[in-house]
Amino acid sequence: MSSYVQESFAGIRVIKSYGREEQIRAGFAKESEGYKSESLSLVKVQALFYPFMLLMIGLSTIITVYMGGIEVMEGKITAGNIAEFIIYVNQLTFPVMSLGWVTSLIQRAAASQKRINNFLSIKPDIYSESQAIIKNISGDISFKNVSFTYPDTGIQAIKNISFELKAGEVLAIIGKTGSGKSTLANLLLRMYDIDKGEILIDGTPIHQLNLENYRSQIGFVPQEVFLFSDTIARNIAFSLDEMDMPKVEQAAKDAAVYHNIMEFDQQFETFIGERGITLSGGQKQRVSIARAIINSPQILIFDDSLSAVDTKTEETILNNLGKIMRHKTSVIIAHRVSTIKNADKIIVLDDGEIAEIGNHEHLLTKKGLYFDLYEKQLLEEEQIS
Template structure:
């Protein structure tokens, strides 16, 4: 019953729905007590040869009327009860999604996608059933059981009722034991399902690589091991479930045996009539559902408790980046960065970034270059406040970025990563992601700036072309240019290009940068790159080496310093010349 306590907030929120369902179930439980009593009266009337045509018509009309009313009440409670449980599922999935959007990249490095998907789907469904079918079984089973027992005791025979209920305590003991077992086995089954989800997601996402490397047999064996573990966990759940029905059937059979035997004896003693025994046995059949409901309720509640525990583990994980800022708007894009030291983990031997100090004036173009692993993308992540540290002071418009709400801060930046993410929608919808209300002309203008419009116009469906999952139908350069168009359509105060031109040729890169310079006059741009041609006209360039600033200045100044930047620029110039000759 722990799950019911956990969901008490929801029951209070939708108490009217549950109250209506309860009243409807109570009315049904009372109404279905009438047919057995009427049947017993008819049996006695036939046995005593006192049945009249009028009595028969009246009784049949009564039963038909009760059937119609019960039908309407059953429709009512289903709409109320199941409607409430569906709302619970929607609320939980909304909470999970909102919570995930607050998590830092570290969280997603620790949690597999498949596990998160399982918690948002299967686990939520199990909790939903606890608030729907389990409540139904609890209400209906309890009400029916209590009313049937009252009718059997008051209207027929209390002695026969006690005799028929002798096996019940033993059944209750076994149900309690099975419930404990169900909680543990179902929790493990859900964990294994998470692993299966994750393995499936990885296999499908990496199918091209798997085929290219000829790893199908190995992946097949690995996937088979996971599915066997899942099957074993589900089989353990099934074994526990299989114990419920035999105990219930044995209890029911024993109750019937005792009822018929005891009833026959008391009929012989003239303490009971045949009609009353008929009524009693019909009532006894009504107790089959409460017994099944009891087992089914325990089953669902234990499943729900195990699933709710997994959901709580997720929701109880506090976001590493607190969103308690109070500033909503900013009028300037002045950026001041001072990083004394930053590491991703205390276990790291070396600092990821240290002694970083620079400023960006509004409307400037700022270049960040350096070798692979020098900390360029880390610096961008800190600007966006995807990570933070105690020895970091980053100011936006002369206010610490912690003073801004996260959505306000990140709305000031338009990030184009090296590996952009495209959704499984049309090209137009991908470009208009940040501006859903944009017209096709506005979308085309952004695409022209990103030098992708000509390609799109050659497609059969042009901007309505479906790009596939993660843009699988497009090349790396095409995806990068669509992502650039997406950022340009938003026209953010600060444009962040995180090696976003690495997959386009040199000529296209020059065109895009020229378009950006013209279209974004007076707005700030940060260009992170390996190919130094992208920052030739930057107002300032910093060179990161081993997590710190090794060089800084404009392009001509850096060439004069004859450091890493100058050597890399000359090397890239020679490489470009060789490729041009080819």
């Protein structure tokens, strides 16, 4: 019931915009009905059980008095014996009842503890090896015949991919939706371990690197922006150990979101999320970019992170990135050719495979997938203007 309510409130805007309030209300009534009938059956058992217990206790006293009465009349015991016996038995009733109660409590706790232990004993699939290497990476990336299948769905999202990227270069990835771009980004972050092939970072296999140390040197802007219900400053400074306002402001400037923030009444101290204001899609995306670049990472990954900003802002951000990411490695995933045309290397992904690879000019002369995409987007732009 509570998960139903939680989901309904989280998705309240979707529910209202589709006018599904009645159905959701009916769903909640059904959930409540289920909870009610479950509770009622428990209460029914209890309603029978407790009076029955009291009845048994009462009956035992009556039997004792009756049998004892007979014995007294036969002169075998005195009336005092019976009174004594009943008082002792009554004094015993509560401890015995408690014993039963405590036993049932212990059993319930044991069952819960077992489930908690099962959960706690699960080992994460991705972990640092004991002799994992801690080092400052420079950002050379090399994929060698990498294949990856999602274990839970069996979908092979990456098929036999190879490429090399030197520190300081910009790699762009473009391709149809579902072609495996985000999967590639996740593999680079080692969110999953690959099935076949090798990913080398500065020549070291990725699984031999200390996970925490490696990830701390990467800036990642995920496709689905997530910001915490906190101030803008603390969201941007998320990866810093200590708040450093000049750094936060610089990151906001580089992500071209500084002016938006300064327009809010409380500026960087503005609360966002459930307890504060709601940022626009493009503002969220740029706060997320600021969070990724604040620590000047060695490798920066943008997963479709410029999709919600206009082309002019996009250009500003890319220009700034050019300065921040000099001598460092950037991986930019995009749908628009305009975002990536200046990249050193462009990979066109198709169904998990590399369909084309090369720079903008090279790919245009090939007149393949990239060329088609470019023509189409150029045409669309002309139609708009």
